Amino acid sequence: MLASVLSATLLGVEGRLVTVEVHVSNGLPAYNVVGLPDAAGRESRERVRAAMLSSELAWPMRRVTVNLAPGGLRKSGAGFELAVALGLLLASDGLPAGCLDGAGVLGELGLDGSIRPVPGTLALVDAFHRAGLRRVVVPVQNSGEAALVAGIEVCPARSLGELRSCLKGEQAWPAIPSRRAASAGTGGGPPDSESPDDDEGLDLADVRGLRIVRRALEVAVAGGHHMLLVGPPGVGKTMLARRITTIMPALPSHEALEVTRIHSVVGAVESGTLVTRPPFRAPHHTASTAALVGGGSGRAHPGEVTLAHRGVLFLDELAEFSPAALDALRQPLEERVVRISRQSSSLTFPADFLLIACSNPCPCAQPPAECSCSPERVARYRRRLSAPLLDRFDVRMWVGPPEAGDRPGESSASVRPRVKAAVERQRERYAGRRWHRNGGLPPGALRVHVVLDDVAEQTWREIIERRALTGRGAAAIRRVARTLADLEGAERVSSAHLERAAMMREDVP
Amino acid sequence: MSGAAAAVHGLSGTRVAAAALVNIRSMTPARLRALLTAWPDPREAVAAIARRDRRAVEVLRSLQHQGRTDLEALVAHWSRRLDLDRVARVLARRGTHVLLATEPDYPFADPVPSRPAVLLAEGRRLDAFDAPRVAIVGTRAASPHGLHDAFELGAFLARSGCTIVSGMAIGVDAAAHEGALDAGGRVVGVIATGLDIVYPRRHHVLFERAKAHGCLLTESAFATLPEPGRFPVRNRIIAGVADAVVVVEATIKGGARITAERALEYDRPVLVMPGSRRNAAAAGCNALLADGAHPLLDPSDVLVALGMTPGARRGWARRPRLQGDARRCLQACGGEPATIDQLASRTGLDPGALAQAVAECERIGALRRERGFLWPS
Numbered sequence: 001m002l003a004s005v006l007s008a009t010l011l012g013v014e015g016r017l018v019t020v021e022v023h024v025s026n027g028l029p030a031y032n033v034v035g036l037p038d039a040a041g042r043e044s045r046e047r048v049r050a051a052m053l054s055s056e057l058a059w060p061m062r063r064v065t066v067n068l069a070p071g072g073l074r075k076s077g078a079g080f081e082l083a084v085a086l087g088l089l090l091a092s093d094g095l096p097a098g099c100l101d102g103a104g105v106l107g108e109l110g111l112d113g114s115i116r117p118v119p120g121t122l123a124l125v126d127a128f129h130r131a132g133l134r135r136v137v138v139p140v141q142n143s144g145e146a147a148l149v150a151g152i153e154v155c156p157a158r159s160l161g162e163l164r165s166c167l168k169g170e171q172a173w174p175a176i177p178s179r180r181a182a183s184a185g186t187g188g189g190p191p192d193s194e195s196p197d198d199d200e201g202l203d204l205a206d207v208r209g210l211r212i213v214r215r216a217l218e219v220a221v222a223g224g225h226h227m228l229l230v231g232p233p234g235v236g237k238t239m240l241a242r243r244i245t246t247i248m249p250a251l252p253s254h255e256a257l258e259v260t261r262i263h264s265v266v267g268a269v270e271s272g273t274l275v276t277r278p279p280f281r282a283p284h285h286t287a288s289t290a291a292l293v294g295g296g297s298g299r300a301h302p303g304e305v306t307l308a309h310r311g312v313l314f315l316d317e318l319a320e321f322s323p324a325a326l327d328a329l330r331q332p333l334e335e336r337v338v339r340i341s342r343q344s345s346s347l348t349f350p351a352d353f354l355l356i357a358c359s360n361p362c363p364c365a366q367p368p369a370e371c372s373c374s375p376e377r378v379a380r381y382r383r384r385l386s387a388p389l390l391d392r393f394d395v396r397m398w399v400g401p402p403e404a405g406d407r408p409g410e411s412s413a414s415v416r417p418r419v420k421a422a423v424e425r426q427r428e429r430y431a432g433r434r435w436h437r438n439g440g441l442p443p444g445a446l447r448v449h450v451v452l453d454d455v456a457e458q459t460w461r462e463i464i465e466r467r468a469l470t471g472r473g474a475a476a477i478r479r480v481a482r483t484l485a486d487l488e489g490a491e492r493v494s495s496a497h498l499e500r501a502a503m504m505r506e507d508v509p
Numbered sequence: 510m511s512g513a514a515a516a517v518h519g520l521s522g523t524r525v526a527a528a529a530l531v532n533i534r535s536m537t538p539a540r541l542r543a544l545l546t547a548w549p550d551p552r553e554a555v556a557a558i559a560r561r562d563r564r565a566v567e568v569l570r571s572l573q574h575q576g577r578t579d580l581e582a583l584v585a586h587w588s589r590r591l592d593l594d595r596v597a598r599v600l601a602r603r604g605t606h607v608l609l610a611t612e613p614d615y616p617f618a619d620p621v622p623s624r625p626a627v628l629l630a631e632g633r634r635l636d637a638f639d640a641p642r643v644a645i646v647g648t649r650a651a652s653p654h655g656l657h658d659a660f661e662l663g664a665f666l667a668r669s670g671c672t673i674v675s676g677m678a679i680g681v682d683a684a685a686h687e688g689a690l691d692a693g694g695r696v697v698g699v700i701a702t703g704l705d706i707v708y709p710r711r712h713h714v715l716f717e718r719a720k721a722h723g724c725l726l727t728e729s730a731f732a733t734l735p736e737p738g739r740f741p742v743r744n745r746i747i748a749g750v751a752d753a754v755v756v757v758e759a760t761i762k763g764g765a766r767i768t769a770e771r772a773l774e775y776d777r778p779v780l781v782m783p784g785s786r787r788n789a790a791a792a793g794c795n796a797l798l799a800d801g802a803h804p805l806l807d808p809s810d811v812l813v814a815l816g817m818t819p820g821a822r823r824g825w826a827r828r829p830r831l832q833g834d835a836r837r838c839l840q841a842c843g844g845e846p847a848t849i850d851q852l853a854s855r856t857g858l859d860p861g862a863l864a865q866a867v868a869e870c871e872r873i874g875a876l877r878r879e880r881g882f883l884w885p886s
Contacts, residue, residue: 211853215860230881231848361881367846372760372789374650375679398881400848403855466871467878499864503849506881 001025003090006104006133007083008124009075012340012347013262013302015120015127017104019069020080022087027063035068038298040078047078047109048085055113055161060092074344076299079118082107082137085160086167099167103135103155104128106142113160117141120265122257125149137163143176145264148257148274202243204415207236209406213397214240216504218415220395221248222422223483224437225476226333226355228318228390230506231399232365237358240399241314244356246412248278248312249420255310258350262302262309279311281353285320292321293328293351295340300347305332308353318357319384326389329355333392336440354439355392359385367400394439394476396506422486438482443475450482450493459495463502477501520600522593524607526551527627529596532730533587538625538742543568545626549611558587599731605704606630606724614638616697616726617749621775624749625728631704632724637672637695641815644674644751644772646744646765647681647758648790653846653879655681655758655790657886658782660688661826662755665808667694669817672723674699674751676743677716679709681757681765686715696723699747701739703731726750741767748772753814755805756781759793766793769802778814780805785845828886829873834858834866839875839885846882 004021031045044066052059066084068075083105089095106124108116118124121142126149128136135153138146143156156174157163165171207214213229217240220227229237251259256276263269263279283292283304290296294303305313315321332338332351340347362371362378373381390396423437429449430436441449452460464474480501481493490497530541530551547568548554557565566580600607608615608628616638617624643666645659659681663673667689675682677698686696698719700708704727707713719725728746729739744764748754748771756779759765772779781802784791798804805811809819831839834856841847841855853863867883870876876883 209854210850212850212860212863366789367882370787370789371652372650397850398848400851400882403851406854463868466868496861496864499868500860503860503864503867506849507878 001091003087005083005087005090005100006128006131007080007106008104008127009073009077009079010120010123010265010299011073011345012300012349013120013123013265013306015124016073017127017131018073018075018080020083020087020105021067021069022084022091023065023067024060024088024091025063025065029061029063031064031066033066033068035066035071036074037068037080038074038076041068041075041080044078044081044084044109047111048081048088050111051081051109051113051160052085052088054111055159055164057089057094057160057164058092060088064088074299077118078108079106079124081109082115082139082157082160082163085109086137086163089164095164095167100137102133103137104131104133105137107137107139107157109160115139115157115159115163119267120261121145122148122261122264125152125154126261128152140174140177144273145260145269147176148260202246203412204243204246205408205411207240207243208408209402210236210240210399211409212503213399214409216395216397217241217244218247218419218487219480219483219504220244220354220356220439222419222487223394223426223480224354224439225394225480225483226392226439227357227395227397228393229356229358229397229399230361231358232360232367232401235399235401237399238316241316241356241358242280242282243412244312244314244354245278245280247415247419249416249423250276251278251310259310262306262350265302266307268307277311279308280314281308281311282314282316285315285317287321287325289322289325289328292325293332293340294338294349300340300342302349303338305329305338305351305353306349309350311353313353313355315355315357318359319381323384323386326384327386330388330392357393361398391470391472394480395504397504398506418487421489422483425486425489438479438486441479441482443471446475446478450478452478452493452498456493456495456498459498463498467502467507473505476505480504520597520607523551524609525593525597525600526555527609528600528605528607528629529555529591529593531627531629531728532596533590534730535583535587536730538728539572540569542626543572545610551609551627555591555593558584559591561585561588603631603704606635616642618752619775621749623745625746628726628728628746629704630724630726632720634695634721634723637697637723638750640670640672640695641753641817642672642674642697642751643811643815644747644754644768645681645685646675646747646754646756646768647685648760648763648765648793649678649680649682650760650790651680651684651758652788652790653877653884654788655784656684659684659757660691662757662808662811663688663690663694664692665824666811667692669812669820671811671815672697674747676700676740676747676764677708677712677719677725679712683712683715685757686719690715690718690722694722697750698723698725699743699750700725700727701729701733701743702735703727703729703733705731706734708735740764744768745771748775748777751777753778753780753811755779755811756794756797756802758782758784758788758790759797760790761792761796763793766797769797773802778803780811780814787845826886829875831870831873831875834862835869835875838863838866838870842876842883842885844885846879846884848882852883 001024007018007020008015009018117139122145125146129149129152137155140156140158146154260275281304336352338349338351362373364373481497484497485493544554569580610626663685672695673689674697675685696719702708707716744767748768754772769779779802781794781797782805784794807824809824812819837856
């Protein structure tokens with residue numbers, strides 16, 4: 001007797017369909033799982049058996065073979081257990097044949113027959129949807145999340161016994177628990193929430209003074225320019241960086257789904273909530289390379305750069321990160337994806353993030369006039385930040401101690417519309433391109449998209465000479481000038497834009 | 510015994526013998542001074558060691574801090590290692606000069622007690638010692654302001670006909686040497702290592718320039734490596750060779766303070782540039798001023814201290830005149846480094862106007878960008 005049920009597993013942050021085949025035959029009672037399960041998969045026997053017995057279902061005293069196909073793909077997690085149990089019921093006529101046709105099944109079992117949630121439901125359900133399935137059985141806790149995928153019927157399951165009745169049509173399906181208002185609408189566009197509700201009441205107005213740095217922050221967000229803040233501790237670098245998401249526009253619907261899917265994989269999102277605000281990730285400087293860019297032992301996990309996808313990766317104390325970890329950042333910064341190569345497979349994680357970094361100027365971290373570090377010590381400290389990495393920062397500002405007369409600045413609410421308008425202007429201009437922000441403009445595209453008239457061209461050359469800029473530095477200033485023009489709604493980049501852009505790119509520490 | 514090789518480049522047997530004594534590995538300045546006090550002619554000192562004279566052992570034993578060293582064995586060891594011919598060949602090949610405290614070409618103006626008995630010098634312009642000599646010393650961790658001042662002082666004094674003496678270290682030392690060299694002046698670099706060692710390595714160009722337009726001076730044997738203890742000891746030579754000592758930026762415990770204290774001991778005028786209390790690299794300067802050192806307010810003060818006529822020559826480079834926003838920016842700095850944000854807060858200028866004003870200041874050199882801050886020049 002053979003039955004097969006469709007389920008799915010995670011490969012990186014994508015779902016892959018897995019066919020769970022259950023074969024029940026004569027022979028000594030046995031239970032074997034084949035098809036490259038991980039330890040949790042191999043342990044499923046005890047959970048499936050206890051769950052079935054607790055639900056007053058018969059456990060076949062026969063030879064049971066479970067195959068997870070395709071056989072060459074490594075599967076992870078306990079999310080197949082519900083599929084195995086349903087397969088056993090189908091194979092032993094506990095369920096009417098065909099009741100699971102065109103349906104995907106996800107869920108882990110408890111010993112009492114309850115059905116437990118699985119991570120990454122959104123990605124898994126998305127995989128079912130793309131494979132053309134019409135229905136999905138998911139743990140009730142994940143049902144809200146599953147419902148974010150448009151065009152697939154979600155069947156919430158609370159326990160094995162109840163699920164069996166529902167499938168047989170003896171009982172109605174339980175309701176999908178209501179979700180927070182912010183994420184209303186199954187799979188539709190997110191509500192156009194412009195006021196972020198997850199920023200703990202942070203506001204740019206909390207920051208006093210720093211008039212130029214806050215403008216630079218606005219530029220960084222609007223144009224997608226990576227930003228480096230250098231300065232002694234306690235002058236407001238971190239405070240400023242923490243408020244960056246408050247001036248970012250909400251994620252458009254397709255990006256919101258993309259981000260929610262990633263965060264659901266690591267279980268970092270409340271089920272059923274669509275992430276509509278750009279994520280803000282701030283890993284500690286002791287983070288390993290794998291934690292930062294992804295990978296790790298066993299199943300490849302998305303790293304911080306992937307969790308910061310479409311949002312902000314904030315690295316405080318940049319020079320304290322391990323050189324290997326910082327080096328590994330260069331590839332995602334360049335390609336906007338992370339490639340993780342394994343012996344048997346290679347994975348790609350999305351990693352399109354805005355990098356905001358803070359650093360002390362030297363080990364003693366005092367302002368330069370009060371610094372007591374020897375030149376060798378400073379040089380050694382600065383060597384930790386490689387020139388190629390520093391080159392990626394289009395905006396580089398030094399933050400000094402606050403001034404006596406500093407007043408609170410503009411509020412986030414008044415900055416946000418400017419940023420939004422500039423973002424939309426760029427999206428229009430770069431429609432159909434590989435990049436969508438000025439920060440991603442390749443040097444070759446500068447002449448086309450950042451046109452300089454004769455006066456501006458002369459100013460540009462003068463700045464290059466005055467500041468002894470390299471080719472990369474010159475290109476960065478031109479890109480930032482484009483964003484400054486976009487923020488003002490100006491069509492052309494002027495000399496004034498270039499001078500201000502130059503002001504926002506200080507020399508490397 | 511050393512006649513042939515020495516005669517080739519005109520070094521007397523006396524000087525070759527002195528160099529040979531310096532180049533004995535376990536020779537120290539104190540031992541050398543004791544030996545040359547007992548035998549004022551180095552040739553006789555060499556001969557005494559060669560015959561393992563009992564008196565040589567007695568002389569060494571009279572010194573302090575000899576510990577439990579077996580001095581008889583030491584002298585015996587020296588007697589085996591002395592090779593005047595080899596030393597003479599090395600001196601000839603390198604063109605090294607040997608300066609003896611007993612000879613008139615010795616660069617110390619007066620017989621201060623701790624002066625080295627023998628100095629080795631290399632360089633094309635030994636006449637650098639003929640001009641008034643000003644030592645410019647300071648910390649290695651100097652601020653851009655300090656480096657700028659050291660450079661300007663070196664250039665001004667070189668143009669006024671002085672030789673600049675310093676220690677070839679990074680920071681103030683190098684800036685002073687470079688200022689003097691760029692102004693076409695003469696320099697004396699007093700180093701703690703052997704003449705065949707370049708330390709710090711990054712100054713190899715400066716070492717070549719110093720040898721071409723002045724000389725390097727040391728009391729150490731060839732191949733002596735940079736050991737921490739040698740630098741403070743070296744500083745007494747800087748103080749002794751100089752006719753006046755200028756301290757630009759010095760930390761509380763730095764070598765520059767040692768140099769200044771030696772100079773006061775040797776009765777040389779010491780001029781100190783006052784600094785901000787915020788500047789850790791100037792705390793030593795202010796401490797010296799509190800102790801009664803002469804404040805240096807204008808480079809020509811040094812000429813006055815040397816008894817020279819300052820003349821009409823201007824001291825510090827004139828500050829550029831500015832108008833409007835640029836002037837406001839410069840005033841907002843208040844002589845201290847500032848970030849662009851601090852200037853924005855203090856001047857109240859909008860970002861566009863500020864960018865223009867700072868660019869103008871940079872263009873004419875009124876503000877300089879260093880370590881991420883804007884420094885008024």
